[in-house]
Amino acid sequence: MNILQALFFPPEQPGGVSSMIPFILDRFNKRGWEMELFSLPKRVRGKGTEPVKFATFDWEMYAGNPIVDKYIQTYKDYVWWTKLRITKSYDVIHAHHPIVGLVMKQLYPDTPVIMTVHSSYEKELILNGKIEPNGVEHAFLTSIYCELEDKVDQLLTVSNSFKQYLGEFVQEPERIGVIPNGFDEKRFRPVPHENKIPxxxxxxxxxxxxxxxxxxxxxxxxxxxxxxxxxxxxxxxxxxxxxxxxxxxxxxxxxxxxxxxxxxxxxxxxxxxxxxxxxxxxxxxxxxxxxxxxxxxxxxxxxxxxxxxxxxxxxxxxxxxxxxxxxxxxxxxxxxxxxxxxxxxxxxxxxxxxxYSMSRVVQQLKTVYRSYRKEE
Structure with missing residues:
Protein backbone atom coordinates (compact mmCIF):
# COMPACT_ATOMS: atom_id res chain seq x y z
CA MET A 1 0.00 0.00 0.00
CA ASN A 2 1.09 3.55 -0.72
CA ILE A 3 0.25 5.77 2.25
CA LEU A 4 0.66 9.51 2.82
CA GLN A 5 1.17 10.82 6.35
CA ALA A 6 -0.14 14.39 6.07
CA LEU A 7 0.89 16.77 8.85
CA PHE A 8 0.14 20.42 9.43
CA PHE A 9 3.48 21.34 11.05
CA PRO A 10 6.73 20.21 9.40
CA PRO A 11 8.22 17.19 11.17
CA GLU A 12 11.32 19.11 12.25
CA GLN A 13 9.23 21.35 14.50
CA PRO A 14 8.72 20.45 18.20
CA GLY A 15 5.61 18.70 19.39
CA GLY A 16 4.36 15.19 20.09
CA VAL A 17 2.70 14.64 16.70
CA SER A 18 5.31 16.09 14.38
CA SER A 19 8.15 14.36 16.22
CA MET A 20 6.35 10.99 16.39
CA ILE A 21 5.19 10.52 12.79
CA PRO A 22 8.68 10.30 11.22
CA PHE A 23 9.44 7.35 13.52
CA ILE A 24 6.20 5.66 12.46
CA LEU A 25 7.14 6.22 8.83
CA ASP A 26 10.59 4.72 9.43
CA ARG A 27 9.06 1.59 11.00
CA PHE A 28 6.65 1.09 8.09
CA ASN A 29 9.26 1.73 5.40
CA LYS A 30 11.65 -0.79 6.97
CA ARG A 31 8.87 -3.38 6.72
CA GLY A 32 8.38 -2.77 3.01
CA TRP A 33 5.42 -0.39 3.15
CA GLU A 34 5.44 2.69 0.93
CA MET A 35 4.89 5.73 3.12
CA GLU A 36 5.68 9.44 2.70
CA LEU A 37 5.38 12.64 4.71
CA PHE A 38 3.72 15.89 3.67
CA SER A 39 3.28 19.21 5.49
CA LEU A 40 2.85 22.95 5.00
CA PRO A 41 6.09 24.99 5.33
CA LYS A 42 6.03 28.04 7.58
CA ARG A 43 6.90 30.27 4.65
CA VAL A 44 3.64 29.47 2.84
CA ARG A 45 1.27 32.14 4.11
CA GLY A 46 -1.40 34.08 2.25
CA LYS A 47 -0.99 32.13 -1.00
CA GLY A 48 -4.36 30.39 -1.29
CA THR A 49 -7.35 32.12 -2.88
CA GLU A 50 -9.89 29.36 -3.59
CA PRO A 51 -13.25 29.78 -1.81
CA VAL A 52 -13.88 27.49 1.18
CA LYS A 53 -17.22 25.77 1.59
CA PHE A 54 -18.27 23.26 4.25
CA ALA A 55 -21.17 20.81 3.99
CA THR A 56 -22.41 20.84 7.60
CA PHE A 57 -22.28 24.56 8.47
CA ASP A 58 -21.79 27.98 6.91
CA TRP A 59 -18.44 29.26 8.13
CA GLU A 60 -19.06 32.71 6.63
CA MET A 61 -21.41 33.55 9.51
CA TYR A 62 -18.21 33.71 11.59
CA ALA A 63 -16.20 35.70 9.00
CA GLY A 64 -14.52 38.86 10.22
CA ASN A 65 -13.22 37.24 13.39
CA PRO A 66 -9.39 37.26 13.34
CA ILE A 67 -8.98 33.66 14.54
CA VAL A 68 -11.62 32.33 12.15
CA ASP A 69 -10.23 34.31 9.22
CA LYS A 70 -6.70 33.05 9.94
CA TYR A 71 -7.98 29.47 10.11
CA ILE A 72 -9.76 29.81 6.76
CA GLN A 73 -6.73 31.43 5.12
CA THR A 74 -4.55 28.59 6.37
CA TYR A 75 -7.06 26.16 4.85
CA LYS A 76 -6.73 27.99 1.50
CA ASP A 77 -2.93 27.92 1.79
CA TYR A 78 -2.97 24.18 2.42
CA VAL A 79 -5.13 23.68 -0.68
CA TRP A 80 -2.71 25.80 -2.75
CA TRP A 81 0.40 23.99 -1.47
CA THR A 82 -1.11 20.51 -1.85
CA LYS A 83 -2.12 21.16 -5.47
CA LEU A 84 1.35 22.49 -6.18
CA ARG A 85 3.34 19.69 -4.56
CA ILE A 86 1.39 16.43 -4.71
CA THR A 87 1.51 14.86 -8.16
CA LYS A 88 0.76 11.20 -7.42
CA SER A 89 -2.08 9.16 -5.96
CA TYR A 90 -2.14 7.23 -2.69
CA ASP A 91 -4.06 4.22 -1.43
CA VAL A 92 -4.70 5.89 1.94
CA ILE A 93 -4.08 9.35 3.36
CA HIS A 94 -3.62 9.64 7.13
CA ALA A 95 -4.14 13.25 8.24
CA HIS A 96 -3.10 14.65 11.62
CA HIS A 97 -4.83 18.03 11.73
CA PRO A 98 -8.46 19.04 10.94
CA ILE A 99 -7.43 21.40 8.16
CA VAL A 100 -5.31 18.67 6.61
CA GLY A 101 -8.05 16.05 6.77
CA LEU A 102 -10.66 18.31 5.18
CA VAL A 103 -8.33 19.57 2.46
CA MET A 104 -7.19 16.08 1.52
CA LYS A 105 -10.75 14.80 1.23
CA GLN A 106 -11.75 17.85 -0.82
CA LEU A 107 -8.90 17.35 -3.29
CA TYR A 108 -8.91 13.53 -3.34
CA PRO A 109 -12.54 12.49 -2.72
CA ASP A 110 -11.99 8.95 -3.96
CA THR A 111 -9.02 8.26 -1.65
CA PRO A 112 -9.75 6.97 1.89
CA VAL A 113 -8.77 9.65 4.41
CA ILE A 114 -8.13 8.66 8.02
CA MET A 115 -8.07 11.57 10.45
CA THR A 116 -6.44 11.48 13.89
CA VAL A 117 -7.51 14.38 16.11
CA HIS A 118 -4.58 14.78 18.51
CA SER A 119 -5.70 17.78 20.56
CA SER A 120 -8.29 20.47 21.05
CA TYR A 121 -7.29 23.82 19.59
CA GLU A 122 -10.34 25.52 21.10
CA LYS A 123 -9.65 24.25 24.63
CA GLU A 124 -6.05 25.42 24.38
CA LEU A 125 -7.18 28.88 23.25
CA ILE A 126 -9.67 29.12 26.12
CA LEU A 127 -7.14 28.04 28.77
CA ASN A 128 -4.53 30.41 27.37
CA GLY A 129 -6.98 33.31 27.56
CA LYS A 130 -7.23 33.83 23.80
CA ILE A 131 -10.97 33.16 23.35
CA GLU A 132 -14.09 32.91 25.52
CA PRO A 133 -16.05 29.67 26.08
CA ASN A 134 -19.12 29.48 23.82
CA GLY A 135 -17.99 32.53 21.85
CA VAL A 136 -17.76 32.93 18.08
CA GLU A 137 -14.38 31.23 17.77
CA HIS A 138 -15.42 28.36 20.01
CA ALA A 139 -18.57 27.74 17.95
CA PHE A 140 -16.60 27.77 14.70
CA LEU A 141 -13.84 25.44 15.90
CA THR A 142 -16.18 22.88 17.43
CA SER A 143 -18.30 22.88 14.25
CA ILE A 144 -15.21 21.60 12.42
CA TYR A 145 -15.54 18.25 14.23
CA CYS A 146 -18.96 17.59 12.69
CA GLU A 147 -17.56 18.54 9.28
CA LEU A 148 -14.75 16.04 9.78
CA GLU A 149 -17.22 13.31 10.68
CA ASP A 150 -19.18 14.08 7.52
CA LYS A 151 -16.17 14.10 5.19
CA VAL A 152 -13.39 11.73 6.28
CA ASP A 153 -13.59 7.95 6.17
CA GLN A 154 -12.38 7.26 9.72
CA LEU A 155 -12.01 9.47 12.79
CA LEU A 156 -9.37 8.46 15.33
CA THR A 157 -8.13 10.08 18.50
CA VAL A 158 -5.47 9.37 21.11
CA SER A 159 -7.36 8.72 24.36
CA ASN A 160 -10.76 7.57 25.58
CA SER A 161 -11.12 10.86 27.41
CA PHE A 162 -10.68 12.87 24.22
CA LYS A 163 -13.03 10.52 22.37
CA GLN A 164 -15.66 11.42 24.95
CA TYR A 165 -14.95 15.11 24.42
CA LEU A 166 -15.26 14.81 20.63
CA GLY A 167 -18.46 12.84 21.05
CA GLU A 168 -20.27 15.99 22.14
CA PHE A 169 -19.79 17.51 18.67
CA VAL A 170 -20.46 14.61 16.28
CA GLN A 171 -23.47 12.52 15.32
CA GLU A 172 -22.02 9.03 15.83
CA PRO A 173 -19.39 9.16 18.61
CA GLU A 174 -19.24 5.38 18.82
CA ARG A 175 -17.51 5.31 15.41
CA ILE A 176 -14.49 7.23 16.70
CA GLY A 177 -11.50 4.91 17.12
CA VAL A 178 -8.78 5.25 19.76
CA ILE A 179 -5.10 4.60 19.06
CA PRO A 180 -2.75 6.11 21.66
CA ASN A 181 0.45 7.76 20.53
CA GLY A 182 3.46 5.50 20.17
CA PHE A 183 7.07 6.07 21.16
CA ASP A 184 10.32 4.59 19.90
CA GLU A 185 11.79 2.37 22.62
CA LYS A 186 15.31 3.13 21.37
CA ARG A 187 14.74 6.87 21.57
CA PHE A 188 13.25 6.88 25.08
CA ARG A 189 14.95 4.59 27.58
CA PRO A 190 16.25 4.65 31.16
CA VAL A 191 19.87 5.41 32.01
CA PRO A 192 21.42 4.32 35.34
CA HIS A 193 22.16 7.37 37.49
CA GLU A 194 22.26 8.60 41.06
CA ASN A 195 21.41 12.16 42.11
CA LYS A 196 22.09 13.31 45.65
CA ILE A 197 19.50 16.07 45.24
CA PRO A 198 16.19 15.07 43.56
CA TYR A 356 2.74 2.88 24.19
CA SER A 357 5.55 1.12 22.38
CA MET A 358 5.94 2.07 18.75
CA SER A 359 5.65 -1.58 17.74
CA ARG A 360 2.19 -1.86 19.28
CA VAL A 361 0.95 1.33 17.64
CA VAL A 362 2.34 0.28 14.25
CA GLN A 363 0.34 -2.96 14.48
CA GLN A 364 -2.84 -1.04 15.33
CA LEU A 365 -2.31 1.31 12.39
CA LYS A 366 -1.63 -1.60 10.04
CA THR A 367 -5.04 -3.01 10.91
CA VAL A 368 -6.73 0.30 10.10
CA TYR A 369 -4.82 0.81 6.85
CA ARG A 370 -5.47 -2.74 5.65
CA SER A 371 -9.20 -2.27 6.15
CA TYR A 372 -9.03 0.20 3.25
CA ARG A 373 -6.95 -2.05 1.02
CA LYS A 374 -8.35 -2.14 -2.51
CA GLU A 375 -9.38 -5.52 -3.81
CA GLU A 376 -6.97 -6.78 -6.46
Whole structure:
Protein backbone atom coordinates (compact mmCIF):
# COMPACT_ATOMS: atom_id res chain seq x y z
CA MET A 1 0.00 0.00 0.00
CA ASN A 2 1.09 3.55 -0.72
CA ILE A 3 0.25 5.77 2.25
CA LEU A 4 0.66 9.51 2.82
CA GLN A 5 1.17 10.82 6.35
CA ALA A 6 -0.14 14.39 6.07
CA LEU A 7 0.89 16.77 8.85
CA PHE A 8 0.14 20.42 9.43
CA PHE A 9 3.48 21.34 11.05
CA PRO A 10 6.73 20.21 9.40
CA PRO A 11 8.22 17.19 11.17
CA GLU A 12 11.32 19.11 12.25
CA GLN A 13 9.23 21.35 14.50
CA PRO A 14 8.72 20.45 18.20
CA GLY A 15 5.61 18.70 19.39
CA GLY A 16 4.36 15.19 20.09
CA VAL A 17 2.70 14.64 16.70
CA SER A 18 5.31 16.09 14.38
CA SER A 19 8.15 14.36 16.22
CA MET A 20 6.35 10.99 16.39
CA ILE A 21 5.19 10.52 12.79
CA PRO A 22 8.68 10.30 11.22
CA PHE A 23 9.44 7.35 13.52
CA ILE A 24 6.20 5.66 12.46
CA LEU A 25 7.14 6.22 8.83
CA ASP A 26 10.59 4.72 9.43
CA ARG A 27 9.06 1.59 11.00
CA PHE A 28 6.65 1.09 8.09
CA ASN A 29 9.26 1.73 5.40
CA LYS A 30 11.65 -0.79 6.97
CA ARG A 31 8.87 -3.38 6.72
CA GLY A 32 8.38 -2.77 3.01
CA TRP A 33 5.42 -0.39 3.15
CA GLU A 34 5.44 2.69 0.93
CA MET A 35 4.89 5.73 3.12
CA GLU A 36 5.68 9.44 2.70
CA LEU A 37 5.38 12.64 4.71
CA PHE A 38 3.72 15.89 3.67
CA SER A 39 3.28 19.21 5.49
CA LEU A 40 2.85 22.95 5.00
CA PRO A 41 6.09 24.99 5.33
CA LYS A 42 6.03 28.04 7.58
CA ARG A 43 6.90 30.27 4.65
CA VAL A 44 3.64 29.47 2.84
CA ARG A 45 1.27 32.14 4.11
CA GLY A 46 -1.40 34.08 2.25
CA LYS A 47 -0.99 32.13 -1.00
CA GLY A 48 -4.36 30.39 -1.29
CA THR A 49 -7.35 32.12 -2.88
CA GLU A 50 -9.89 29.36 -3.59
CA PRO A 51 -13.25 29.78 -1.81
CA VAL A 52 -13.88 27.49 1.18
CA LYS A 53 -17.22 25.77 1.59
CA PHE A 54 -18.27 23.26 4.25
CA ALA A 55 -21.17 20.81 3.99
CA THR A 56 -22.41 20.84 7.60
CA PHE A 57 -22.28 24.56 8.47
CA ASP A 58 -21.79 27.98 6.91
CA TRP A 59 -18.44 29.26 8.13
CA GLU A 60 -19.06 32.71 6.63
CA MET A 61 -21.41 33.55 9.51
CA TYR A 62 -18.21 33.71 11.59
CA ALA A 63 -16.20 35.70 9.00
CA GLY A 64 -14.52 38.86 10.22
CA ASN A 65 -13.22 37.24 13.39
CA PRO A 66 -9.39 37.26 13.34
CA ILE A 67 -8.98 33.66 14.54
CA VAL A 68 -11.62 32.33 12.15
CA ASP A 69 -10.23 34.31 9.22
CA LYS A 70 -6.70 33.05 9.94
CA TYR A 71 -7.98 29.47 10.11
CA ILE A 72 -9.76 29.81 6.76
CA GLN A 73 -6.73 31.43 5.12
CA THR A 74 -4.55 28.59 6.37
CA TYR A 75 -7.06 26.16 4.85
CA LYS A 76 -6.73 27.99 1.50
CA ASP A 77 -2.93 27.92 1.79
CA TYR A 78 -2.97 24.18 2.42
CA VAL A 79 -5.13 23.68 -0.68
CA TRP A 80 -2.71 25.80 -2.75
CA TRP A 81 0.40 23.99 -1.47
CA THR A 82 -1.11 20.51 -1.85
CA LYS A 83 -2.12 21.16 -5.47
CA LEU A 84 1.35 22.49 -6.18
CA ARG A 85 3.34 19.69 -4.56
CA ILE A 86 1.39 16.43 -4.71
CA THR A 87 1.51 14.86 -8.16
CA LYS A 88 0.76 11.20 -7.42
CA SER A 89 -2.08 9.16 -5.96
CA TYR A 90 -2.14 7.23 -2.69
CA ASP A 91 -4.06 4.22 -1.43
CA VAL A 92 -4.70 5.89 1.94
CA ILE A 93 -4.08 9.35 3.36
CA HIS A 94 -3.62 9.64 7.13
CA ALA A 95 -4.14 13.25 8.24
CA HIS A 96 -3.10 14.65 11.62
CA HIS A 97 -4.83 18.03 11.73
CA PRO A 98 -8.46 19.04 10.94
CA ILE A 99 -7.43 21.40 8.16
CA VAL A 100 -5.31 18.67 6.61
CA GLY A 101 -8.05 16.05 6.77
CA LEU A 102 -10.66 18.31 5.18
CA VAL A 103 -8.33 19.57 2.46
CA MET A 104 -7.19 16.08 1.52
CA LYS A 105 -10.75 14.80 1.23
CA GLN A 106 -11.75 17.85 -0.82
CA LEU A 107 -8.90 17.35 -3.29
CA TYR A 108 -8.91 13.53 -3.34
CA PRO A 109 -12.54 12.49 -2.72
CA ASP A 110 -11.99 8.95 -3.96
CA THR A 111 -9.02 8.26 -1.65
CA PRO A 112 -9.75 6.97 1.89
CA VAL A 113 -8.77 9.65 4.41
CA ILE A 114 -8.13 8.66 8.02
CA MET A 115 -8.07 11.57 10.45
CA THR A 116 -6.44 11.48 13.89
CA VAL A 117 -7.51 14.38 16.11
CA HIS A 118 -4.58 14.78 18.51
CA SER A 119 -5.70 17.78 20.56
CA SER A 120 -8.29 20.47 21.05
CA TYR A 121 -7.29 23.82 19.59
CA GLU A 122 -10.34 25.52 21.10
CA LYS A 123 -9.65 24.25 24.63
CA GLU A 124 -6.05 25.42 24.38
CA LEU A 125 -7.18 28.88 23.25
CA ILE A 126 -9.67 29.12 26.12
CA LEU A 127 -7.14 28.04 28.77
CA ASN A 128 -4.53 30.41 27.37
CA GLY A 129 -6.98 33.31 27.56
CA LYS A 130 -7.23 33.83 23.80
CA ILE A 131 -10.97 33.16 23.35
CA GLU A 132 -14.09 32.91 25.52
CA PRO A 133 -16.05 29.67 26.08
CA ASN A 134 -19.12 29.48 23.82
CA GLY A 135 -17.99 32.53 21.85
CA VAL A 136 -17.76 32.93 18.08
CA GLU A 137 -14.38 31.23 17.77
CA HIS A 138 -15.42 28.36 20.01
CA ALA A 139 -18.57 27.74 17.95
CA PHE A 140 -16.60 27.77 14.70
CA LEU A 141 -13.84 25.44 15.90
CA THR A 142 -16.18 22.88 17.43
CA SER A 143 -18.30 22.88 14.25
CA ILE A 144 -15.21 21.60 12.42
CA TYR A 145 -15.54 18.25 14.23
CA CYS A 146 -18.96 17.59 12.69
CA GLU A 147 -17.56 18.54 9.28
CA LEU A 148 -14.75 16.04 9.78
CA GLU A 149 -17.22 13.31 10.68
CA ASP A 150 -19.18 14.08 7.52
CA LYS A 151 -16.17 14.10 5.19
CA VAL A 152 -13.39 11.73 6.28
CA ASP A 153 -13.59 7.95 6.17
CA GLN A 154 -12.38 7.26 9.72
CA LEU A 155 -12.01 9.47 12.79
CA LEU A 156 -9.37 8.46 15.33
CA THR A 157 -8.13 10.08 18.50
CA VAL A 158 -5.47 9.37 21.11
CA SER A 159 -7.36 8.72 24.36
CA ASN A 160 -10.76 7.57 25.58
CA SER A 161 -11.12 10.86 27.41
CA PHE A 162 -10.68 12.87 24.22
CA LYS A 163 -13.03 10.52 22.37
CA GLN A 164 -15.66 11.42 24.95
CA TYR A 165 -14.95 15.11 24.42
CA LEU A 166 -15.26 14.81 20.63
CA GLY A 167 -18.46 12.84 21.05
CA GLU A 168 -20.27 15.99 22.14
CA PHE A 169 -19.79 17.51 18.67
CA VAL A 170 -20.46 14.61 16.28
CA GLN A 171 -23.47 12.52 15.32
CA GLU A 172 -22.02 9.03 15.83
CA PRO A 173 -19.39 9.16 18.61
CA GLU A 174 -19.24 5.38 18.82
CA ARG A 175 -17.51 5.31 15.41
CA ILE A 176 -14.49 7.23 16.70
CA GLY A 177 -11.50 4.91 17.12
CA VAL A 178 -8.78 5.25 19.76
CA ILE A 179 -5.10 4.60 19.06
CA PRO A 180 -2.75 6.11 21.66
CA ASN A 181 0.45 7.76 20.53
CA GLY A 182 3.46 5.50 20.17
CA PHE A 183 7.07 6.07 21.16
CA ASP A 184 10.32 4.59 19.90
CA GLU A 185 11.79 2.37 22.62
CA LYS A 186 15.31 3.13 21.37
CA ARG A 187 14.74 6.87 21.57
CA PHE A 188 13.25 6.88 25.08
CA ARG A 189 14.95 4.59 27.58
CA PRO A 190 16.25 4.65 31.16
CA VAL A 191 19.87 5.41 32.01
CA PRO A 192 21.42 4.32 35.34
CA HIS A 193 22.16 7.37 37.49
CA GLU A 194 22.26 8.60 41.06
CA ASN A 195 21.41 12.16 42.11
CA LYS A 196 22.09 13.31 45.65
CA ILE A 197 19.50 16.07 45.24
CA PRO A 198 16.19 15.07 43.56
CA UNK A 199 16.03 16.41 40.03
CA UNK A 200 12.57 17.45 38.79
CA UNK A 201 11.88 18.07 35.12
CA UNK A 202 9.03 19.27 32.97
CA UNK A 203 8.89 19.65 29.20
CA UNK A 204 6.18 21.82 27.70
CA UNK A 205 5.31 25.02 25.93
CA UNK A 206 5.21 27.87 28.44
CA UNK A 207 1.57 28.84 28.20
CA UNK A 208 -1.13 29.13 30.91
CA UNK A 209 -2.73 25.80 29.91
CA UNK A 210 0.30 23.88 31.24
CA UNK A 211 -0.11 25.10 34.83
CA UNK A 212 3.54 25.95 35.43
CA UNK A 213 2.45 28.77 37.75
CA UNK A 214 0.94 26.11 40.03
CA UNK A 215 4.18 24.12 39.85
CA UNK A 216 6.22 27.15 40.94
CA UNK A 217 3.89 27.79 43.88
CA UNK A 218 4.21 24.15 44.94
CA UNK A 219 8.00 24.28 44.60
CA UNK A 220 8.05 27.35 46.85
CA UNK A 221 6.18 25.36 49.50
CA UNK A 222 8.56 22.43 48.97
CA UNK A 223 11.51 24.71 49.66
CA UNK A 224 9.87 26.09 52.81
CA UNK A 225 9.54 22.53 54.12
CA UNK A 226 13.31 22.11 53.82
CA UNK A 227 13.34 19.67 50.90
CA UNK A 228 16.21 20.24 48.48
CA UNK A 229 15.48 19.94 44.77
CA UNK A 230 16.32 21.27 41.33
CA UNK A 231 13.57 21.95 38.76
CA UNK A 232 14.56 21.79 35.09
CA UNK A 233 12.07 23.64 32.86
CA UNK A 234 12.50 22.74 29.19
CA UNK A 235 10.41 24.74 26.74
CA UNK A 236 9.64 28.28 25.72
CA UNK A 237 6.55 30.38 25.23
CA UNK A 238 4.88 33.72 25.76
CA UNK A 239 4.71 33.56 29.58
CA UNK A 240 8.37 32.67 30.17
CA UNK A 241 9.28 36.19 31.43
CA UNK A 242 6.28 36.11 33.75
CA UNK A 243 7.31 32.71 35.13
CA UNK A 244 10.92 33.80 35.64
CA UNK A 245 9.74 36.87 37.57
CA UNK A 246 7.40 34.66 39.60
CA UNK A 247 10.31 32.36 40.49
CA UNK A 248 12.32 35.35 41.70
CA UNK A 249 9.46 36.64 43.84
CA UNK A 250 8.89 33.17 45.33
CA UNK A 251 12.60 32.89 46.17
CA UNK A 252 13.07 29.70 44.13
CA UNK A 253 14.94 31.08 41.11
CA UNK A 254 18.19 29.47 42.30
CA UNK A 255 16.46 26.07 42.33
CA UNK A 256 15.16 26.38 38.75
CA UNK A 257 16.90 26.18 35.38
CA UNK A 258 15.00 27.72 32.44
CA UNK A 259 16.43 26.03 29.35
CA UNK A 260 14.18 27.43 26.67
CA UNK A 261 13.30 25.35 23.62
CA UNK A 262 15.29 22.14 23.13
CA UNK A 263 14.97 19.90 20.07
CA UNK A 264 15.80 16.58 21.76
CA UNK A 265 15.08 16.73 25.52
CA UNK A 266 14.93 12.93 25.58
CA UNK A 267 18.72 12.89 25.23
CA UNK A 268 19.16 13.85 28.87
CA UNK A 269 15.67 13.41 30.40
CA UNK A 270 16.68 9.91 31.68
CA UNK A 271 19.25 11.46 34.03
CA UNK A 272 16.56 13.14 36.14
CA UNK A 273 14.25 11.63 38.77
CA UNK A 274 10.72 13.03 38.58
CA UNK A 275 8.61 14.32 35.71
CA UNK A 276 5.93 16.77 36.84
CA UNK A 277 3.42 18.71 34.73
CA UNK A 278 0.23 20.15 36.33
CA UNK A 279 -1.63 20.70 33.04
CA UNK A 280 -5.08 22.25 33.01
CA UNK A 281 -5.95 20.17 29.92
CA UNK A 282 -4.32 17.34 27.93
CA UNK A 283 -5.88 15.26 25.17
CA UNK A 284 -3.26 12.58 25.74
CA UNK A 285 -0.11 14.06 27.24
CA UNK A 286 2.60 12.40 25.15
CA UNK A 287 5.35 13.73 27.37
CA UNK A 288 4.15 11.57 30.31
CA UNK A 289 4.64 8.40 28.27
CA UNK A 290 8.03 9.69 27.09
CA UNK A 291 9.10 10.41 30.67
CA UNK A 292 7.89 6.99 31.85
CA UNK A 293 9.92 5.27 29.12
CA UNK A 294 12.93 7.27 30.33
CA UNK A 295 12.49 5.77 33.80
CA UNK A 296 11.11 8.79 35.66
CA UNK A 297 8.47 8.92 38.39
CA UNK A 298 5.37 10.78 37.20
CA UNK A 299 3.21 13.51 38.72
CA UNK A 300 0.29 14.83 36.67
CA UNK A 301 -3.17 16.27 36.96
CA UNK A 302 -6.39 14.27 36.95
CA UNK A 303 -7.52 15.67 33.61
CA UNK A 304 -7.94 14.56 29.99
CA UNK A 305 -5.84 11.59 28.90
CA UNK A 306 -3.39 11.76 31.81
CA UNK A 307 -5.39 9.41 34.12
CA UNK A 308 -5.35 6.83 31.33
CA UNK A 309 -1.56 6.79 31.69
CA UNK A 310 -1.18 7.27 35.45
CA UNK A 311 -2.87 4.98 37.97
CA UNK A 312 -2.62 7.00 41.17
CA UNK A 313 -0.27 5.46 43.69
CA UNK A 314 0.85 2.67 41.36
CA UNK A 315 2.87 4.18 38.52
CA UNK A 316 2.66 7.85 39.48
CA UNK A 317 0.64 10.41 41.37
CA UNK A 318 -2.42 12.38 40.23
CA UNK A 319 -3.49 15.69 41.70
CA UNK A 320 -6.51 17.93 41.02
CA UNK A 321 -6.07 20.82 38.59
CA UNK A 322 -4.90 24.08 40.21
CA UNK A 323 -4.44 22.44 43.64
CA UNK A 324 -1.17 23.79 45.05
CA UNK A 325 -1.45 21.89 48.35
CA UNK A 326 -2.04 18.53 46.63
CA UNK A 327 0.84 19.08 44.21
CA UNK A 328 3.13 20.08 47.08
CA UNK A 329 2.19 16.92 48.95
CA UNK A 330 2.88 14.78 45.87
CA UNK A 331 6.27 16.41 45.38
CA UNK A 332 7.15 15.82 49.03
CA UNK A 333 6.31 12.13 48.69
CA UNK A 334 8.50 11.49 45.65
CA UNK A 335 11.42 13.73 46.60
CA UNK A 336 11.58 12.57 50.22
CA UNK A 337 11.48 8.80 49.61
CA UNK A 338 13.89 7.47 46.95
CA UNK A 339 12.56 3.90 47.28
CA UNK A 340 8.96 5.00 46.73
CA UNK A 341 10.10 7.13 43.78
CA UNK A 342 11.96 4.19 42.25
CA UNK A 343 8.99 1.85 42.59
CA UNK A 344 6.69 4.36 40.88
CA UNK A 345 9.15 4.84 38.04
CA UNK A 346 9.71 1.10 37.55
CA UNK A 347 5.99 0.37 37.22
CA UNK A 348 5.51 3.46 35.00
CA UNK A 349 8.24 2.23 32.67
CA UNK A 350 6.70 -1.24 32.45
CA UNK A 351 3.20 0.12 31.71
CA UNK A 352 4.44 2.59 29.10
CA UNK A 353 6.60 -0.02 27.37
CA UNK A 354 3.68 -2.45 27.10
CA UNK A 355 1.03 0.11 26.17
CA TYR A 356 2.74 2.88 24.19
CA SER A 357 5.55 1.12 22.38
CA MET A 358 5.94 2.07 18.75
CA SER A 359 5.65 -1.58 17.74
CA ARG A 360 2.19 -1.86 19.28
CA VAL A 361 0.95 1.33 17.64
CA VAL A 362 2.34 0.28 14.25
CA GLN A 363 0.34 -2.96 14.48
CA GLN A 364 -2.84 -1.04 15.33
CA LEU A 365 -2.31 1.31 12.39
CA LYS A 366 -1.63 -1.60 10.04
CA THR A 367 -5.04 -3.01 10.91
CA VAL A 368 -6.73 0.30 10.10
CA TYR A 369 -4.82 0.81 6.85
CA ARG A 370 -5.47 -2.74 5.65
CA SER A 371 -9.20 -2.27 6.15
CA TYR A 372 -9.03 0.20 3.25
CA ARG A 373 -6.95 -2.05 1.02
CA LYS A 374 -8.35 -2.14 -2.51
CA GLU A 375 -9.38 -5.52 -3.81
CA GLU A 376 -6.97 -6.78 -6.46
Missing amino acids: QLITVCRLVPAKGIDILLLACAELKKSGQAFVLHLIGDGPIRPELEQMAIELNIYEEIIFYGYMLHPEDFMPFFDVFVLPSRAESFGSVFAEAALCGLALIGTDVGGIPEQIIHGQNGLLVPVDDVAALTNALEKVTGDPTYRYNLSRIAWDKAKNT
